[in-house]
Amino acid sequence: MAHVSLNRLHKSHGDNIVVRDVSLDIPSGRFLTLLGPSGCGKSSTLRIVAGLSQPDSGRVLIDGRDVTRLDVQKRNIGMVFQSLALFPHMTVADNVAFGLKMRGVAAKDQTARVRRALDLVHLGGMAGRFPRQLSGGQQQRVALARALVVEPSILILDEPFGALDRKLREAMQTELYRITRELGITSLFVTHDQEEALMLSDSVAVMNQGRVEQVGSPVDLFERPRSRFVAEFMGLSNFVRAQVVNADERGTTLNAFGRHFEAPAAAVVIGESVEVALRPERIRLSAQAPQTEGAVQGHVLQAIYHGSSSDYALRLPDGHVLNVRQGNEQAEMHDAQPFTIGTAVWAQWQRSAVHILQP
Amino acid sequence: MNALLHRIGQAVTALLYVFLLAPLVFVVLVSFNGGPVPSFPPTDLSLHWYLAALRSENFMNGLVTSAWLALAATLVAAPVGVCAAFGIARGRWRGRAALEAFFLSPLIVPGIVIGIAVLVALAAIDFGNAPVRLLIGHTLIVLPYTVRTVLASLARMDPALEEAGAVFGASRAQVLFHITLPQLKGSILAGAILSFILSFDDVSVSLFLSSAQTSTLPIAIMSYMQYNFDPSIAAISAMLIVATLAGALMVERFFGLKRILGS
Numbered sequence: 001m002a003h004v005s006l007n008r009l010h011k012s013h014g015d016n017i018v019v020r021d022v023s024l025d026i027p028s029g030r031f032l033t034l035l036g037p038s039g040c041g042k043s044s045t046l047r048i049v050a051g052l053s054q055p056d057s058g059r060v061l062i063d064g065r066d067v068t069r070l071d072v073q074k075r076n077i078g079m080v081f082q083s084l085a086l087f088p089h090m091t092v093a094d095n096v097a098f099g100l101k102m103r104g105v106a107a108k109d110q111t112a113r114v115r116r117a118l119d120l121v122h123l124g125g126m127a128g129r130f131p132r133q134l135s136g137g138q139q140q141r142v143a144l145a146r147a148l149v150v151e152p153s154i155l156i157l158d159e160p161f162g163a164l165d166r167k168l169r170e171a172m173q174t175e176l177y178r179i180t181r182e183l184g185i186t187s188l189f190v191t192h193d194q195e196e197a198l199m200l201s202d203s204v205a206v207m208n209q210g211r212v213e214q215v216g217s218p219v220d221l222f223e224r225p226r227s228r229f230v231a232e233f234m235g236l237s238n239f240v241r242a243q244v245v246n247a248d249e250r251g252t253t254l255n256a257f258g259r260h261f262e263a264p265a266a267a268v269v270i271g272e273s274v275e276v277a278l279r280p281e282r283i284r285l286s287a288q289a290p291q292t293e294g295a296v297q298g299h300v301l302q303a304i305y306h307g308s309s310s311d312y313a314l315r316l317p318d319g320h321v322l323n324v325r326q327g328n329e330q331a332e333m334h335d336a337q338p339f340t341i342g343t344a345v346w347a348q349w350q351r352s353a354v355h356i357l358q359p
Numbered sequence: 360m361n362a363l364l365h366r367i368g369q370a371v372t373a374l375l376y377v378f379l380l381a382p383l384v385f386v387v388l389v390s391f392n393g394g395p396v397p398s399f400p401p402t403d404l405s406l407h408w409y410l411a412a413l414r415s416e417n418f419m420n421g422l423v424t425s426a427w428l429a430l431a432a433t434l435v436a437a438p439v440g441v442c443a444a445f446g447i448a449r450g451r452w453r454g455r456a457a458l459e460a461f462f463l464s465p466l467i468v469p470g471i472v473i474g475i476a477v478l479v480a481l482a483a484i485d486f487g488n489a490p491v492r493l494l495i496g497h498t499l500i501v502l503p504y505t506v507r508t509v510l511a512s513l514a515r516m517d518p519a520l521e522e523a524g525a526v527f528g529a530s531r532a533q534v535l536f537h538i539t540l541p542q543l544k545g546s547i548l549a550g551a552i553l554s555f556i557l558s559f560d561d562v563s564v565s566l567f568l569s570s571a572q573t574s575t576l577p578i579a580i581m582s583y584m585q586y587n588f589d590p591s592i593a594a595i596s597a598m599l600i601v602a603t604l605a606g607a608l609m610v611e612r613f614f615g616l617k618r619i620l621g622s
Contacts (some may be wrong), residue, residue: 004535039494079526085519098537102528150527300436 002153009058036207078147238278282353295348390593421579432497440505470563489570505550549614
């Protein structure tokens with residue numbers, strides 16, 4: 001359990017800058033996720049923290065101590081690799097014991113700690129097996145136990161669940177959440193899966209082209225994405241340019257789709273053109289014109305039924321296409337649902353559905 | 360139509376096997392002949408010529424020489440080959456590809472050329488010790504097998520394995536002995552078995568490097584054949600075939616022959 005800080009890390013391979021000025025802070029016992037598409041620099045950053053690669057400049061601090069030039073062996077790190085990297089020629093118990101053995105822990109203590117670690121991941125009965133005799137999920141658990149047993153300063157996980165099918169992935173995510181919170185271990189997680197990042201993390205750093213675009217709590221990032229990149233990564237769509245009609249501390253009035261609508265207060269100037277994101281799941285559709293003001297009418301261009309919800313694409317009179325996700329249980333109460341292609345519908349939204357993005 | 364093509368394919372494969380295996384089967388059958396000359400089909404079954412072969416001082420001396428030579432060449436080539444493979448696979452310097460080609464070149468250069476080259480080179484420095492001469496020649500021809508099997512294993516090994524070792528506290532030496540070498544065990548063993556077989560069966564290189572006193576089994580068989588023609592040759596050959604087959608099966612068990620022979 002340690003406080004980990006990354007301080008202005010830079011790393012390039014030749015002309016290719018892979019990590020640009022990355023500074024992050026993981027308070028003791030917290031779970032930080034690096035989120036981004038492949039090639040965004042998240043894995044390179046993780047490898048620098050692990051000590052598997054050296055930054056060109058910048059520092060890694062663990063509990064205030066500069067470990068940037070410290071050998072990987074001496075960093076006291078627990079790591080789960082993307083390929084898991086279980087040692088194929090060792091049994092489960094030997095895999096888990098490896099870090100203890102290298103640290104010179106007495107054989108008796110090794111056995112006890114290995115047993116505890118395996119119990120923690122519910123693999124008590126598998127100690128004598130070889131990795132190839134285990135299922136994918138069990139192998140994940142072994143890798144996790146191997147990383148946890150050494151009581152590391154920081155637990156590092158490099159897209160560990162990418163290869164699992166959806167159901168197993170969800171089970172492992174829940175498991176990882178439980179274990180990390182139970183042990184109160186400082187964790188650094190890397191993924192390109194937005195949902196995984198949101199559900200597991202205390203804070204998320206969205207990375208793009210080697211830079212940290214935005215850091216914040218999952219709610220922060222989801223509710224207040226600052227850039228279009230982050231917004232897109234958080235599953236937002238409906239990006240539109242809007243004119244600022246009015247702006248004060250109570251809110252902002254924008255003009256787009258040929259009408260005025262309200263948005264939360266933002267640092268904008270009247271008359272300026274801003275990019276706006278609209279949350280698809282916070283737009284309400286109805287067959288009749290609603291009583292309230294500010295609804296727009298459109299035609300259903302596309303309707304995709306997902307069971308509990310449906311995704312629609314609406315064509316607005318001014319040519320814009322609006323993506324809408326509508327819960328079907330609510331739709332049923334208005335007894336006209338799900339909408340079919342070609343239907344004329346009304347779309348309306350609260351101002352919390354609107355995000356003004358930074359240029 | 361497809362079924363017909365399939366049948367034809369099967370027939371061609373079967374014919375190929377017959378073509379490859381018939382001489383070996385033939386030799387084995389002839390070796391059980393009781394008569395004084397090799398004849399097919401065997402006139403009367405007997406192990407007489409096996410006994411004769413095993414009693415032949417020529418053959419037995421050759422067998423002992425060949426066995427020691429193959430063992431020594433294997434034991435020299437294996438560590439050298441492992442080191443060479445590491446250098447080629449892990450090095451980050453220019454000329455690695457050239458070095459790889461160099462280490463594998465004995466596969467391509469005819470044995471006769473290697474034999475003559477070693478003979479001429481050693482004669483130039485006035486070195487005439489036949490056992491050492493043979494050892495040098497045989498080490499050269501078997502070296503590519505270890506290099507190749509280990510290179511293949513290193514290329515397939517997950518680089519994260521060694522990283523995991525380091526992350527969990529192993530020094531470079533500990534990573535090598537606890538993680539890397541255990542991963543290579545099968546391929547080193549396979550390379551060694553192949554080396555042994557190749558050295559044991561070699562004729563062309565040994566032809567130039569053996570002496571009247573130090574002769575390998577294949578050379579002994581060859582010289583015997585120049586003056587005699589009896590089924591003891593078939594008997595000793597049959598024993599060689601069985602031993603080689605056993606070696607090949609062992610390699611298959613540890614490593615899979617395909618991975619060495621297919622590139």
